[in-house]
Amino acid sequence: MEKTQAPCWLHIASISDFDSSRRLVREVEGRSILLLQLGKAIIALYNVCTHLGQPLDRGRVVAGQLICPFHGACFDLRTGAALSGPAVAPLLLFPVKLENTEVLIDVGTLPASIIRKSSNC
Numbered sequence: 750m751e752k753t754q755a756p757c758w759l760h761i762a763s764i765s766d767f768d769s770s771r772r773l774v775r776e777v778e779g780r781s782i783l784l785l786q787l788g789k790a791i792i793a794l795y796n797v798c799t800h801l802g803q804p805l806d807r808g809r810v811v812a813g814q815l816i817c818p819f820h821g822a823c824f825d826l827r828t829g830a831a832l833s834g835p836a837v838a839p840l841l842l843f844p845v846k847l848e849n850t851e852v853l854i855d856v857g858t859l860p861a862s863i864i865r866k867s868s869n870c
């Protein structure tokens with residue numbers, strides 16, 4: 750897959766957008782992005798399970814792992830690695846940075862086929 754080169758930081762949410770569920774779903778260029786608040790960290794991932802492409806936003810989060818609600822694949826939220834099947838490919842994670850209370854994700858280092866750079870990058 751073609752990869753883009755330069756970082757491209759996009760504002761995607763504010764910390765105040767998170768409610769008690771500690772999760773948000775946002776759309777970026779028609780792609781669904783799942784944001785999870787784990788303590789003070791924010792994890793951003795492409796909201797698509799690598800098994801059969803189902804959304805992950807209703808998955809359970811347990812001890813830093815995300816469990817797909819469809820067939821139970823388990824992913825490490827730190828690395829994206831598939832820890833148990835049926836999925837074998839890792840999740841696509843976005844680099845995240847916080848600027849005060851604002852959450853930004855870098856879409857510039859992911860495969861261009863997933864999210865293209867916006868015009869302001």
Ligand code: FES
Nearest residue numbers: 798800817820822
């Ligand atoms: S779609 Fe996620 S484990 Fe099957």
